[in-house]
Amino acid sequence: xxxxxxxxxxxxxxxxxxxxxxxxxxxxxxxxxxxxxxxxxxxxxxxxxxxxxxxxxxxxxxxxxxxxxxxxxxxxxxxxxxxxxxxxxxxxxxxxxxxxxxxxxxxxxxxxxxxxxxxxxxxxxxxxxxxxxxxxxxxxxxxxxxxxxxxxxxxxxxxxxxxxxxxxxxxxxxxxxxxxxxxxxxxxxxxxxxxxxxxxxxxxxxxxxxxxxxxxxxxxxxxxxxxxxxxxxxxxxxxxxxxxxxxxxxxxxxxxxxxxxxxxxxxxxxxxxxxxxxxxxxxxxxxxxxxxxxxxxxxxxxxxxxxxxxxxxxxxxxxxxxxxxxxxxxxxxxxxxxxxxxxxxxxxxxxxxxxxxxxxxxxxxxxxxxxxxxxxxxxxxxxxxxxxxxxxxxxxxxxxxxxxxxxxxxxxxxxxxxxxxxxxxxxxxxxxxxxxxxxxxxxxxxxxxxxxxxxxxxxxxxxxxxxxxxxxxxxxxxxxxxxxxxxxxxxxxxxxxxxxxxxxxxxxxxxxxxxxx
Amino acid sequence: xxxxxxxxxxxxxxxxxxxxxxxxxxxxxxxxxxxxxxxxxxxxxxxxxxxxxxxxxxxxxxxxxxxxxxxxxxxxxxxxxxxxxxxxxxxxxxxxxxxxxxxxxxxxxxxxxxxxxxxxxxxxxxxxxxxxxxxxxxxxxxxxxxxxxxxxxxxxxxxxxxxxxxxxxxxxxxxxxxxxxxxxxxxxxxxxxxxxxxxxxxxxxxxxxxxxxxxxxxxxxxxxxxxxxxxxxxxxxxxxxxxxxxxxxxxxxxxxxxxxxxxxxxxxxxxxxxxxxxxxxxxxxxxxxxxxxxxxxxxxxxx
Numbered sequence: 001x002x003x004x005x006x007x008x009x010x011x012x013x014x015x016x017x018x019x020x021x022x023x024x025x026x027x028x029x030x031x032x033x034x035x036x037x038x039x040x041x042x043x044x045x046x047x048x049x050x051x052x053x054x055x056x057x058x059x060x061x062x063x064x065x066x067x068x069x070x071x072x073x074x075x076x077x078x079x080x081x082x083x084x085x086x087x088x089x090x091x092x093x094x095x096x097x098x099x100x101x102x103x104x105x106x107x108x109x110x111x112x113x114x115x116x117x118x119x120x121x122x123x124x125x126x127x128x129x130x131x132x133x134x135x136x137x138x139x140x141x142x143x144x145x146x147x148x149x150x151x152x153x154x155x156x157x158x159x160x161x162x163x164x165x166x167x168x169x170x171x172x173x174x175x176x177x178x179x180x181x182x183x184x185x186x187x188x189x190x191x192x193x194x195x196x197x198x199x200x201x202x203x204x205x206x207x208x209x210x211x212x213x214x215x216x217x218x219x220x221x222x223x224x225x226x227x228x229x230x231x232x233x234x235x236x237x238x239x240x241x242x243x244x245x246x247x248x249x250x251x252x253x254x255x256x257x258x259x260x261x262x263x264x265x266x267x268x269x270x271x272x273x274x275x276x277x278x279x280x281x282x283x284x285x286x287x288x289x290x291x292x293x294x295x296x297x298x299x300x301x302x303x304x305x306x307x308x309x310x311x312x313x314x315x316x317x318x319x320x321x322x323x324x325x326x327x328x329x330x331x332x333x334x335x336x337x338x339x340x341x342x343x344x345x346x347x348x349x350x351x352x353x354x355x356x357x358x359x360x361x362x363x364x365x366x367x368x369x370x371x372x373x374x375x376x377x378x379x380x381x382x383x384x385x386x387x388x389x390x391x392x393x394x395x396x397x398x399x400x401x402x403x404x405x406x407x408x409x410x411x412x413x414x415x416x417x418x419x420x421x422x423x424x425x426x427x428x429x430x431x432x433x434x435x436x437x438x439x440x441x442x443x444x445x446x447x448x449x450x451x452x453x454x455x456x457x458x459x460x461x462x463x464x465x466x467x468x469x470x471x472x473x474x475x476x477x478x479x480x481x482x483x484x485x486x487x488x489x490x491x492x493x494x495x496x497x498x499x500x501x502x503x504x505x506x507x508x509x510x511x512x513x514x515x516x517x
Numbered sequence: 518x519x520x521x522x523x524x525x526x527x528x529x530x531x532x533x534x535x536x537x538x539x540x541x542x543x544x545x546x547x548x549x550x551x552x553x554x555x556x557x558x559x560x561x562x563x564x565x566x567x568x569x570x571x572x573x574x575x576x577x578x579x580x581x582x583x584x585x586x587x588x589x590x591x592x593x594x595x596x597x598x599x600x601x602x603x604x605x606x607x608x609x610x611x612x613x614x615x616x617x618x619x620x621x622x623x624x625x626x627x628x629x630x631x632x633x634x635x636x637x638x639x640x641x642x643x644x645x646x647x648x649x650x651x652x653x654x655x656x657x658x659x660x661x662x663x664x665x666x667x668x669x670x671x672x673x674x675x676x677x678x679x680x681x682x683x684x685x686x687x688x689x690x691x692x693x694x695x696x697x698x699x700x701x702x703x704x705x706x707x708x709x710x711x712x713x714x715x716x717x718x719x720x721x722x723x724x725x726x727x728x729x730x731x732x733x734x735x736x737x738x739x740x741x742x743x744x745x746x747x748x749x750x751x752x753x754x755x756x757x758x759x760x761x762x763x764x765x766x767x768x769x770x771x772x773x774x775x776x777x778x779x780x781x782x783x784x785x786x787x788x789x790x791x792x793x794x795x796x797x798x799x800x801x802x803x804x805x806x807x808x809x810x811x812x813x814x815x816x817x818x819x820x
Contacts, residue, residue, distance in 0.1 A: 231779055251605070252783045303588055307606065361761055364780060371606065371766045375586045386765050387678075 027494065027514035032221040036233040036245035037203075039362070040226045044197045045183035047119050047126045052166040052273070052411060052501075057203045057224055059504040061102075062170030062188030065093055065112065065161050070508045072164030072321035072414040072499045077506065078107065078171060078189065087454060088153035095144040099212045101173040102193045109146040113138045115171050123181065128169055130429025131160045131418055153452040155459060156417025164321050165273060165411025165500045191217045191504065191511035200226055211511070218514035228362070237487050238264060243515070246270060246486040246501045249364070250310040253485035263490045268312060270501045272484040273409030274319035275305065275369055277477040280404050282437030285355070290347040292474040295405075296333045297340035298380035301479050304372045308365045309482020316480045317471055319419060321412045321499050325456075328464040330471055340380040352381025358398075359407040360391040369479065370407050401435040408433075412481065412500060420466055421447045424475055438475040491517045551813060558809025564802025572618035581609035583616040584767040592785040602787040604777060610791050613769035617792070620770050621751045621799065624685045628750040629743050631689025636696020637739070641727055643697065644704030655701070658694035666691045670753050671762055679765055684757060688750045699742050703735035737814040741807055748803030755796050771796050 039053045046058040067077030079093040099107035116138060119126040134154055139147040150157060161169050173187035186194050189212070192205035203224040207217055225242065227233045233245045234252065238261055250268070257266050277295065279286035286292050305313035314322075317332040344352065357373065359366045367388060374384035389397070397403045413419045422428035425447070426439045443466055450462035470476070486497050493516050496508035503510050552558060571578060587607035595602045601610035643654040661669065673687035707713060708731065716726050757763030758772030766773070771792045778788035 231782070249780050251781055255784045307588065367761075367766075368605075372586065374767065375584065375606070388761075388765065 027218050028516065029218050029514070030220050031218075031515040031517070032223060033219045033492075033510070033513060033515065034223045034225060034241070034243050036227045036236055036242040037224050038226075038228055038230065038233070038247045040200050041197065041203060043183075044186055044194065044203075046170040046172050046186050046188070047115075047124055047128065047183070049127075049170075055163065055166045055168050056501065056503045058170050058186065058188075059168050059190065059502055060192040060205050060222060060510060061186055061190045061194045062168070062172055063190050063504075064169050064171055065095070066158050067168070067504075067506050068162050068164050068414070068498070068500075068502060070496060070498050070505045071323035072412065073323060073325075074159055074162060074414060075506045077162070078112075082158055084155070084157075084454075086153070088155045088157065088452060089150050091148045091150070091157050092141075093146050093148070093158075095146070096212065097144050099189050100210055101175075101189055102187045102208060103173060103175055104210075105173065105175075106143075107171075107189055108143040109140040110143070111174065112146050112171060113140055114174050118177075119169075127429075130422055131169070134160075152448070154417065155451060155454055156415050159413075159415030159417045163411060164324075164414035165319075168502075192219075192222060195221075202226060213511070217511040219510065222510060230364070234487065237489070240489070243492050244486065244488040244495065246484060246497075247272075248485045248487060250308075250312065250483045250485055253483075253487070254310050265488050265490050265492070267486045267488075267497050268483040269499070270484050270486050270497045271321070271412065271481045271499055272309065272365065273411045273500075274316055274481050275308070275365065275407065275409050275479040276319070277373070277479065278398075278406050278408070278433045279475060280401060280435040280437070281475055282401065282435040283404075285347070285349065285353055286405065287437065288347045289473055290343045291349070292477075293333075293472075294340040294343040294347070294380060295377065295382065296471075296474045296477050297336045297343065298377045298382065299373055299477070299479075300335045300376055301332070303376065304369050305480035305482050307372045308368045313482035314480050316478050318416070318467055319410045319412050319478055319481075320416065321414050323499065324414045326414070326416050326460065326463060328460060328467050330464060330467045333471060333477075335376075337379050344381060349381070352383065354383045354385060356385045356387050356404045357407060358387045358389070358394055358403045358405070360394040361388045362391045363409065365409070366407050373407070399432050401432065403435075406433070410478075416463055417451070420470065421451075424470060434475045438473070440469060440473055443469045443473070491515055555809045555813055557805045558813060561802045561805025561807075561809055564798060565806050568618050568799055568802065569622065571615050572622045575615045575619055579609070579612040579615050581612040583613045583769040584608065592781065592788075594785070594787055601791045602785065604774070604788050605781050605785075610774070610788065613774060614771070614791055614795050616769040617771045617774065617795070618799075620681070620764065620768060621754065623681065624688065624754045625747045625750045627685035628688035628692065628754075629747050631686060632692035632696045632746055633739060633743055635689070635693035636698075637700050639693065640697040640700025641704055641731075641735075644701035645708060645723060645727055645731070651701075654697070658697050661691070662694045664691075666749070667753060667756060670757060671760070674757060674762055679757075679762055681764055681768065684754055684763055688753050691753075692746050692749070695746065696739065696742060699738050700735055703738055704731055707731040707734050737810075741811045741814060744803055744810060745807035748800045748807065751796070751803065752800055771799075 037053050039051060041049065041054045041057055042051065046062050049055060049058055063077050065077055065079035066074045069075040078096055078099060080096050082091060082093040084091050095109060095112065101107055116132060116135065118124050119128045120132055120135065134150050134152065135148055136151045137149045141147055170188060176183050176185060176187040178184060191208055191211045193208050195204040195206050197203045204221065206221045207219060211217065227236060230248050233242065234248055236242045237245050253266050253268065260266060279292050281287055301315035305315055315332065317330060318327060320327050357370055359370050361367060370386050374386060377384050398406060422430045423433060424438055425431065425444050426436055446462050446466040446469065450459050450466065453459035453462055484501060488495055493514050494512045498505050498508065585608065590603050590607040591605060593599050593603040599609050599611065601614065603609055639654050639658065643651040669691050670687045673690060674683050677683040713726060713730055716730055754763055754770065755772030755775065758770040759776040761776065763772055764770045774792035775789060778792065781788055
């Protein structure tokens with residue numbers, strides 16, 4: 001016995017040494033995950049979610065046919081595969097067969113049809129109506145196959161079903177809708193189930209024990225707390241009140257990253273929305289393309305985005321995620337003060353002019369950007385008067401056309417199918433941002449051709465033509481993006497940030513997160 | 518008793534007695550003695566005059582523009598080139614502080630003027646006419662007084678849209694009731710005095726009585742209140758700007774500077790230090806002047 005003691009002891013020691021390093025690698029189940037969000041939702045009806053936070057929150061509870069991957073590219077969600085026919089006029093989606101709603105019922109193609117019908121119904125008031133206006137009819141071929149018949153060929157149709165940058169286009173169970181048509185308890189298929197929403201305070205979800213991906217999620221509960229001020233959020237994270245937060249100021253995070261506080265992990269990968277200027281093209285001065293071009297030549301995009309986002313900012317002339325394969329190589333406008341002044345003179349403003357620039361106070365990024373724009377355009381002779389109000393007021397002004405020039409952010413897309421057409425064609429869902437007055441038939445045609453181009457190379461060429469026109473006509477001027485840094489406690493494991501900060505993506509997101517404490 | 522009367526009267530009457538030149542000098546030096554022994558007034562006065570000076574001579578004592586951005590010089594700490602460092606846009610902090618004094622004085626002057634004139638009219642009419650007019654006017658004043666000043670100011674500015682004009686007017690309107698009350702109580706105190714009765718008896722119009730007889734005795738409390746309200750106006754303007762509902766950019770308001778510094782506190786704490794100290798000193802100065810003046814002018818607190 002004594003002779004065996006030592007080897008057994010040695011073996012025991014070896015096992016004890018190696019075993020812990022194996023077991024702490026395995027995700028632990030359980031725990032409550034508290035995140036801090038900048039803005040609040042408007043409601044808990046996923047078909048009426050308007051803002052990015054709605055998209056993020058609902059993505060925990062609902063999924064859609066096509067889902068945004070981590071880098072923004074489209075990936076299979078509730079639809080396993082899809083194919084086009086008739087040049088893109090008909091799309092057939094094959095749905096997963098193993099999905100159940102949170103109320104236990106099976107997810108079927110009839111549910112999908114019901115969802116789109118509800119979104120297209122004017123009474124619902126869904127912001128997705130414009131996106132799906134291209135749908136002519138839907139046909140359920142069998143419980144897991146659905147066919148969409150479109151009014152015109154659209155090669156990018158599947159890309160309209162999701163968003164790389166903001167709100168998803170979620171599927172909810174018909175039972176979610178109350179008798180009066182409202183939704184107060186959305187039933188989805190996602191990794192978490194809706195628990196409650198306390199307006200201006202928090203949004204709570206709990207684990208979906210029957211999620212279609214086995215063994216996921218790990219967390220028991222997620223609470224999304226609404227904390228508008230990013231300095232407060234960062235402080236709350238450092239004190240341990242929050243486990244994760246995003247949309248922090250790049251300057252503080254950059255500074256912090258040089259000397260990271262204990263127990264906090266910072267990440268600069270997530271990007272913001274693309275800042276952009278938009279003009280009322282229906283009245284002077286911006287009904288004259290030369291005045292719009294004067295602004296484009298008068299600003300210095302790099303300076304603007306750098307002021308807001310720091311060194312890692314990127315000026316852009318297309319609001320697409322870096323990973324997008326649809327980015328085209330169109331040279332951007334370089335700052336030229338002399339040319340800007342000349343354009344103004346030609347347009348009839350040799351002494352310069354006063355311009356009111358509207359924006360929203362809720363977003364410090366916009367407030368910083370407008371000040372830089374104001375300063376830069378002074379040199380050109382344009383005297384900018386800043387008109388800043390809260391977000392709903394600003395949006396209201398835009399909707400009524402009661403603005404001259406505005407500054408806001410556009411969540412980045414992967415596929416431009418819904419990026420230019422809704423903004424720069426008179427019937428587009430977002431045409432109100434040019435007061436519905438911008439109309440260039442050449443641009444409209446390029447976009448239509450892009451929609452119908454089945455061969456990728458052709459499609460890219462048409463987009464290139466479109467972007468060239470947009471840069472030249474300048475109904476909007478895209479400014480650029482920068483990091484919207486995130487921070488998390490070091491005990492938060494396996495949280496891989498999405499390029500736009502979305503909470504759930506097929507192979508990354510909160511359903512994979514576990515807490516090591 | 519006689520001493521008190523003469524000291525007080527010496528400040529009140531602005532016309533020297535025709536017979537006593539020496540008397541005037543004696544009264545003047547007594548006044549000066551009172552002023553110079555009043556430490557609050559002296560120190561506060563120095564601060565106020567200092568800010569008045571820098572506000573007036575702003576372009577002469579600064580070399581940068583308060584709004585020009587210089588992105589290569591962002592977040593600079595105090596140095597020879599930038600005495601107080603720079604902000605997130607590379608603007609020179611010292612220059613913005615100096616021009617901020619202008620902003621504060623403009624707001625303060627307009628606000629106090631509006632408060633003073635409005636309060637004067639309401640208070641004088643209410644006090645002198647009395648009766649229903651008094652009731653109505655004072656209830657209006659009470660209604661305004663029911664609001665916390667800051668919230669009322671925010672509401673007024675929000676309804677008119679923020680600008681230098683609307684901020685000054687809003688703050689002025691907020692403080693009209695306080696001036697009105699002081700005016701009214703002064704008028705009431707004087708109204709029943711014999712010399713007023715005598716003036717009425719010989720047929721002088723109410724307006725003339727107010728102007729020539731009652732008026733002068735209401736000046737001192739109004740002046741004291743004006744200096745206090747000036748300080749409050751500066752604070753409210755700074756608070757409004759700090760909350761983002763004050764002067765729109767690129768106005769160099771001390772409050773705005775403080776607000777902007779919040780986001781960058783970890784990057785450059787200097788951005789917060791200078792506007793904060795400046796606001797504190799300016800407000801302290803005005804409050805001290807107010808206290809000092811009240812001590813000086815109030816006959817009951819003669820020491």
